[in-house]
Each structure stands twice: as structure tokens, then as C-alpha cells.
Amino acid sequence: MLEEAITRIEDLDYESMERAQRRLDNLTKPRGSLGMLEQLAVQMAGITRNPRPKLGKKVSVVMAADHGVVAEGVSAFPQEVTPQMVVNFLNGGAAINVLSRHAGAEVVCVDVGVAVDLDAPGLKVRKVKYGTDNFACGPAMTREEAVRAIEVGIDVAYELIEKGASIFAIGEMGIGNTTPSSAIVALYSGRPLDEVVGRGTGIGEDRVPVKKNAIERGIKINKPDVKDPIDVVSKVGGLEIAGMAGCMLGAASRRIPVVVDGFISSAAALIASKIEPKATNYMIGSHLSQEPGHKIALDLIGLKPLMHLDMRLGEGTGAVLAFNLIEAALRILDEMATFEDAGVSTEIA
Ligand SMILES: O=C(O)c1ccc[n+]([C@@H]2O[C@H](COP(=O)([O-])O)[C@@H](O)[C@H]2O)c1
Numbered sequence: 572m573l574e575e576a577i578t579r580i581e582d583l584d585y586e587s588m589e590r591a592q593r594r595l596d597n598l599t600k601p602r603g604s605l606g607m608l609e610q611l612a613v614q615m616a617g618i619t620r621n622p623r624p625k626l627g628k629k630v631s632v633v634m635a636a637d638h639g640v641v642a643e644g645v646s647a648f649p650q651e652v653t654p655q656m657v658v659n660f661l662n663g664g665a666a667i668n669v670l671s672r673h674a675g676a677e678v679v680c681v682d683v684g685v686a687v688d689l690d691a692p693g694l695k696v697r698k699v700k701y702g703t704d705n706f707a708c709g710p711a712m713t714r715e716e717a718v719r720a721i722e723v724g725i726d727v728a729y730e731l732i733e734k735g736a737s738i739f740a741i742g743e744m745g746i747g748n749t750t751p752s753s754a755i756v757a758l759y760s761g762r763p764l765d766e767v768v769g770r771g772t773g774i775g776e777d778r779v780p781v782k783k784n785a786i787e788r789g790i791k792i793n794k795p796d797v798k799d800p801i802d803v804v805s806k807v808g809g810l811e812i813a814g815m816a817g818c819m820l821g822a823a824s825r826r827i828p829v830v831v832d833g834f835i836s837s838a839a840a841l842i843a844s845k846i847e848p849k850a851t852n853y854m855i856g857s858h859l860s861q862e863p864g865h866k867i868a869l870d871l872i873g874l875k876p877l878m879h880l881d882m883r884l885g886e887g888t889g890a891v892l893a894f895n896l897i898e899a900a901l902r903i904l905d906e907m908a909t910f911e912d913a914g915v916s917t918e919i920a
């Protein structure tokens with residue numbers, strides 16, 4: 572399934588992009604004056620193979636899983652918050668529910684590896700494992716488990732696309748998951764942990780060295796091979812990180828755009844981009860998280876955030892806010908009058 576998805580990921584459709592660009596240049600505004608909205612519209616044309624695309628159904632996917640590395644004291648919150656928040660997502664009370672309602676998007680929550688069984692109607696139970704093992708002491712999961720988690724993501728993407736999804740916000744919930752995300756971003760960027768590791772849910776400055784030490788031990792003991800992204804995500808990653816990477820690859824293989832959320836979502840995007848570089852064509856950056864490693868990850872992938880909101884929540888909350896901007900960009904492309912239509916004089920020189 573993973574192989575099939577990878578081989579189906581194509582380049583953007585340059586003809587639709589050129590046509591969209593030509594129309595944007597003829598609309599009643601100085602060329603390029605709508606900045607990133609214009610780039611978004613052109614990218615969407617290339618993704619959808621349509622020079623004047625419209626958004627259909629919008630979906631926020633929240634991949635949830637637990638992390639053995641929390642035993643090292645790397646999070647400000649206890650592990651039971653992961654299942655508690657999953658229940659909150661299903662009851663409609665979390666930030667992602669509110670912002671998704673605001674954006675007219677549906678929320679889909681997937682249990683890829685929560686440490687307990689949950690009896691929560693509406694939850695997609697695709698559990699690969701009851702949380703990862705502590706990667707400071709050995710591999711987080713086996714290679715087979717990592718591939719299964721990626722394939723859960725691909726499968727969920729296909730299922731939702733089949734039901735009409737036209738764009739995804741890719742979010743997550745997993746106490747401890749800024750630690751594996753930091754390991755992944757440090758490995759691929761080669762930057763020192765001091766520049767990558769942040770405070771996650773809000774650990775005190777005194778606890779940051781504990782988090783860095785767990786990552787250092789994890790990298791030393793597991794020796795992840797950066798040339799093999801599945802090795803990296805299995806040894807020092809997470810089940811929801813693999814699941815999100817899969818969702819991004821699955822969507823790209825069906826020419827569906829994915830909006831990358833915060834630090835953890837960007838670590839997943841980095842893994843997806845290392846599995847298949849063309850997948851980045853289908854990715855849209857949303858916001859810049861307060862986690863210091865987020866900018867490093869986005870730069871590595873080549874994504875530019877649309878918003879700077881000082882957020883650091885996760886769940887897909889930044890990504891879903893970008894839906895309105897993407898829709899705005901498409902409406903500009905479709906609805907604005909051209910110079911000719913409106914009888915407005917064009918540039919002198
Ligand atoms: O998206 C982000 O940039 C982000 C930054 C910090 C924390 N989070 C969320 O907080 C949790 C991870 O934080 P931590 O401290 O437990 O590693 C996880 O549930 C994430 O959704 C998310």
C-alpha cells in the first residue's frame with residue numbers, strides 16, 4: 572500500500588498553474604499584490620489540475636497516540652491526558668472542534684496508538700500498538716509497526732477522500748510527542764538540540780535538559796539511519812507521527828492538498844518528504860509554532876507559514892485556520908474582475 576501510494580505521487584500540473592497565474596496577472600490589482608494568496612491559488616491549481624479550482628469538503632484529521640518516552644519526565648502533563656483529550660475531541664469541546672466549526676470543517680480522530688482502549692463513539696480505532704516504547708532505552712517501535720502506522724494514515728486519507736474530502740488539516744494529540752519530533756528534526760537538520768528542543772506543553776526551563784538528555788540517549792542507542800526515513804520514524808518517532816506522514820502521502824497520491832500544522836505535524840511532513848520528495852508539492856504551511864524547531868523543520872521541507880499567531884497547541888488548530896485563507900485565495904482567482912472586464916487602465920510601463 573505504501574509503495575503504491577509513493578509511485579502514484581506526481582508533479583504539479585504546470586499548465587493549470589500557468590493559466591491560473593495568467594488570470595491572476597490580469598485581475599484588477601497590481602501584479603503580485605496579493606502575495607502569498609496568489610501563490611496559494613497557483614499551487615491549488617497545480618494540485619487539482621484545474622486553473623480555477625473550488626474547495627469541497629474540508630476535514631481536520633487528528634492522529635492520536637502515546638509515547639513511552641514520557642517515563643523520562645519530558646512533558647508537563649501526564650500520559651492520561653491523551654485519551655482524555657480524544658474523548659473531548661469526540662464530544663466537540665476541544666479547540667480543534669471550535670476552529671473546525673468556524674471553518675466549516677469536519678473533525679476525524681484516529682487512535683493509531685493510544686496506551687488504553689477507548690470506548691468513544693465516532694473514534695476511528697486503528698491502533699497499531701498501545702503507545703511506543705521509551706526510545707531513550709531502545710527503538711520506539713519495530714519497522715513493521717512503523718509501516719503499519721503509515722499505512723493507517725494512507726488508508727484513512729483514502730477513506731475520507733472517497734467520502735468527498737477535498738483538503739486535510741493534519742493534526743495530532745500525544746502527550747510527549749514534541750520529544751520524538753525534536754529527535755527527527757535534529758537528525759535531519761544536523762542542528763544542535765539547544766536550537767531544536769522547546770518547552771512543549773510548558774515544561775520549566777529546568778526540565779529542558781532532561782528532555783535533551785533523553786533525545787541524546789535515544790539517538791546514541793538507536794543509531795537511526797537518516798537515509799532511511801522509516802528507520803528514523805520507527806526508532807525515535809511516534810505512531811501518530813507515522814500516521815500523519817501516511818495521511819500526507821495518501822492525500823498526495825490522490826492529488827489532495829494537506830495543510831501542515833505545528834511542530835509535530837511538520838516532523839511528520841519531514842518524514843513524508845524524505846519518503847517521497849514530490850509529496851511536498853501537495854503540502855501547505857499554515858502557522859509558525861512557538862516551538863523553536865518548527866521553523867527549522869519548515870525550512871527543511873521548503874514551506875512558508877501563512878500566519879504567526881504564537882500558537883503551540885497542536886491538534887491541527889493552526890492548519891484549520893488556514894482553510895479560510897486557502898478558500899479566500901481561490902475566490903480571488905475565481906471571482907475578481909479582470910482589467911478588461913472592469914474597464915480599468917493597465918500598467919503604463
Ligand atoms: O503543534 C505544536 O507546535 C505543539 C507544540 C507544543 C505542544 N503541542 C501539543 O502538546 C503535546 C505535546 O507536548 P509535550 O510537552 O507533551 O511533548 C501534544 O499533544 C501536542 O499536540 C503542540
Ligand SMILES: Cc1cc2nc[nH]c2cc1C
Binds near residue numbers: 744886
Ligand atoms: C490539555 C491539553 C490539550 C492538548 N491538545 C493538544 N495537546 C494538548 C496537551 C494538553 C495538556
